[in-house]
Amino acid sequence: MMSATTWSIDSLESWATRLLVVSGLAAQDAAAIAGLIVRTEARGVVTHGLSRLPSYVEKLQSGEYNAHAHITHTMKAGAVRLDGDGAMGQLAGLRAIEKCCELAREQAVTLCFARNLGHLGAVGLYPLIAAERGFVAIAIQRTPPLLAMPGSSGPLIGHNPIAFAAPIPDSEPLVFDMACSVAARGHVLLAVERGEDIPGGWAVDEFGTPTTDAKSARDGMLLPFGGYKGLGIAMLGEILAGSLAADMDDRERMQPAAAASLGAGALGGQTAFFLVINPALATETLTYAALATDWTRQFAANAGPAARLPGQRAATLERAARDRGVPVASDVVERLLTLSERLGVAAASPMQ
Structure with missing residues (x-):
């Protein structure tokens, strides 16, 4: 078990903001991005939180x-087409879901097709933001x-993360990512x-041979969940x-060889999709609320005492983090401290 120290959300957000500002971002944009990164960490999605910050700084x-x-964005037949101009994914993703x-306040369904943006981080955060405002949402x-x-003999397709979220009456939003x-x-x-090694069944090396070596997996390919079903959703x-x-x-840089030349980590120049539905306009508000309550209660009643809806554990962790x-993790802190020293940025201090 990796050792860890405890930090206030405010101190982490301020620290991340300073690192992003010294890397060239405007203070307001840096603060918005830092908020998403720290919220990701607070919700327990540590693979997409603060551990990614050094990579983001490198890309900046x-x-x-x-x-x-x-x-910028344009409207085409009622759909939003957003051009991120090479922005960090968190900033472009936030603009997309907010638009x-x-x-969605005036129409039942809104679509956004976004291009030329970086790694979104935890994709589930964007539908969550919409669900907290009463909307059903999907992001890919x-x-x-x-x-x-x-x-x-080579990679077949992206592993294309997909997430959805929905408001549930008298409960935290449902979030699946x-x-x-x-x-x-x-x-x-x-x-x-x-x-560390990785479990078997996660990846193959560059030759298509199953591997548990993390470096071989990084330089190789991932296996889809559920075989052909995972490929179909991808x-x-x-x-x-x-x-x-x-x-x-975007066509040339979407090819496997072009992507491979950029190395590992959070790549720029990517594309994404967002969908937001307003239940109050797509159906009757009371109908949505009643039926969402019915099936989630049925699930909870029959799934056993340890069962939870997607998003509940993350919401519990986030509440605890705010309190x-x-x-x-100590290794993540060490990398952030090293980065701060290199950039001449004041580091935060953990809670006593």
Whole structure:
């Protein structure tokens, strides 16, 4: 078990903001991104939280992420088409979901096809933001090709994370977030950092041979969950968040060879899809509330005492973090301290 120290949310957000500002971001944008990263950590999604910050800083400093992005959108037949101008994914994703929520106040369904943005981080945060405002939402990010089957000579398709969230009366929002691989690539990258093996059945090496070596998995390919079923859902992501969201300027960098040349980690220039539904306009508000209550109560009643709806554990962790602080693994803290020293940024202090 990795040791951890506890930090207040405010101190972590301020620390992350300082690191992003010194990397070129405007203070307001840096604070918004830091808030999402720390919220991800507080909700227990540690593979996509603070452990990713050094990679984001690296991408900002190399220019793969545009620190001065001018995010724009146009409307096409009622759908939003967002151009991130190379922005960090968290910033572009936040703009996308906020625009969808704004439009959803007046129309039942809003779609956003987004291009030229970085790694979104935890994809489930964006539907959660919408669900906290009373909307049902879906988000998908298209990734470079990473999925393969045993024996594959190369990657077949992206592992295209998909998430949805929905408001549930008298409960936390339901939030389900998954990659189409057996395990998210963030688990592999974290295992590489920690010098740990990964479980069997997660990945194959570059030759298509099953492996438990994290570095071989990082340089190889991930296995889809449920075999062909995972591949099928990844194809849905490829259509919605790739073929429909990209334009011809993106075609070359969407190829496996182009993605491989950029190395591991949180790549820039990616595409995504967002959908927001207003239950009050799509159906009767009371009908949605009653039926959502019915099936979630039925689930809870029959699933056993340990069962929970997706999102409940993360919400419990977030409440605890706001009251008592966020536990951050010691190896992640060490990397942040090293980064801070290199950039001349004052580090935060843990809670006593």
